[in-house]
Amino acid sequence: MQKTLLVCLLTLILAGIALPACAPAPMLEPLTASPTRDSTLRPYPTSTHSATPLPTDYVTPTSSPTVTPTMTPVYYAVLENDDFYSVGWRFNVSPQQIMTANPSVNPRAMGVGTILLIPITPGPDPSATPLVELTPTATPFFTDLQAPDCYPDPQGGLWCFVLITNTTEKPVENLSGVISLQHGDETLHVSAIMPLNLLPDGKALPLIAYIQPPLPEEYTVNARVDFLLPVMPGDQRYLPATITEQTQELNADGRQATVRGWVSLPAGQPTARYVWVNATAFDAEGRIVAVRRWDSPGLLSGGNELPFTLYLYSLGGPIERVDLLVEAPALAEAPDKD
Template identity: 35%
Template sequence: MRQRLLVLCGLMLAALWLAACGNAAPPSAATTPPQATPTRGWTLTPYATPSPTATPTPLPSPTLPAAAHPSPTPWVYTVAKGDTLLGIALRFGVSLKALEEANPGVDPQAMAVGTRLIIPVNAENPAGLPTPTPLPMAVGAPFCEPAADGGAVCLVEVHNPGPQAVEAVAAWLTLPNGQATTAEALLNLLPKDSSTVLVARFTQAPPQPRAAVRLLRALAVPTKAQAQRYPPLKVQNLHTAIASNKRAVQVSGSLRLQKNTAVQAVWVVAAAYDAEGHPVGVRRWEAPLPFPPGKPQPFAFTVYSIGPPIARVVVHAEAHALLPTPTP
């Protein structure tokens, strides 16, 4: 009996042990504590490798056209009373044939006063183009002022340092907009160690015109030819009166031919300058004909400034001899 009780107790203990094992909580898994996600104070931007691009092929530089040089301006002579084609040819030292070839539309037998003739420089130049290399002159910077009509007036002083006189002085003026024209002297002759003012007018110009200048023509005059063409003319009793506003000057005086020579033209030119020496005005006065030799003839005219105030005036006079008509 006792043995049965021991077996029963053993069975009960075994049952209790098994029950305890079945109800035991399973072991908790090892939990990794949550990791704090780091907070950045900036945003990472992936480095952007630039995509390779084709090296641009440089465009060829444009070829600028060479500066266009002006066609030389012919030397033009205006026929006066008593002129003949042969006389003009002899006066300017060209052959009659060359003069006729340069002026095919002129009838020598019906050449009216005022006819404009092209004077060829030499026998090999019947078109009347001047020498491409003028005698060296001192050319000042053009002084330009706008005109009321949208154009501009430019004045250029040219000085002849010598050693001989020149005539038919001209220059070529060019504006930045490409417009170009010829500046002409108001006197034919420019003696050595003397100055003259050339005049040019542009029909269209910027508000502040600035022109480039190149000497175009300055033809040498032999001493003998100078004495024949330009008889000595004396200016007497010269008087200049600058207006109170300094924008005009009155020029007056008298002229007297120093030789008993018949003339076809007598001119007086007055050039006005500002305080800095720029030419600011110029005008030519022409004497009425006939002009009696040896007798003083009065003149009076006004020169106006193209802009700045006038500070001084320079006056020159010139007579053109009436050469006898040679016999063919």
């Protein structure tokens, strides 16, 4: 009897387990696609703050103006035989600048002791950032130059001269150069100019430069020619003026020279709009010790002549000789009026 009950109970348990497994799977409803909606994307909110308006009484700040350096007042007492040109050479300013700075001084009637205002412009602030320097294109002429002859002046600057001899077999004009002062890794370049525009074939003239103070205790100086223009064949701009009756006088120590003479223009030549006579003084070693230029007070017509007098003061040793060169360009003719 017990065996029969045990069999029945086991049968019921197995039936309970098997029936769910044999039951049919439930039917799933088919999925239907949701309709597409037209919508506009809305920006996602960020933490960026909106600008805060300025107060109504706010004043926009303005930049401070750049301070422009003014001229350094330098005064000079006129010496015997001084003129605006000699004083200009001494301080590296033009005679016109001296005349403008001293409107009450008559350049032809100023006496010894006259006080002149010298308009010297201060150099750049040494702490300022230097500008980019353009390197000029080298010319094929005058590449073998001697070292410049340089002399310090009482103001702490440096006068430098380098003699240029024209070996190109043709005249050149507007010749300029560069004098370079080197101190350690630093180099200062200064423009150098000639006292005349024209340098005839076979003639020599100095390039002149002035280096503003202060100067380093030790330095080296060199020079180069950076520009010139050839005078074309048949160019009639420069007239054949000549120097006649030239005389030269030296004082006792040889440091001052007085040069006199006449500039003549042959008859039949056009009128010269100006006459320049340049004097270059040399010592016994051939070093340039002084340069001076005489400017004519007016025109010079063909068949006439002008007297000139030049005073030279040596920056170095005694003067041994003085070389002269004259320039007289033709006066341009006025165009014909119809």
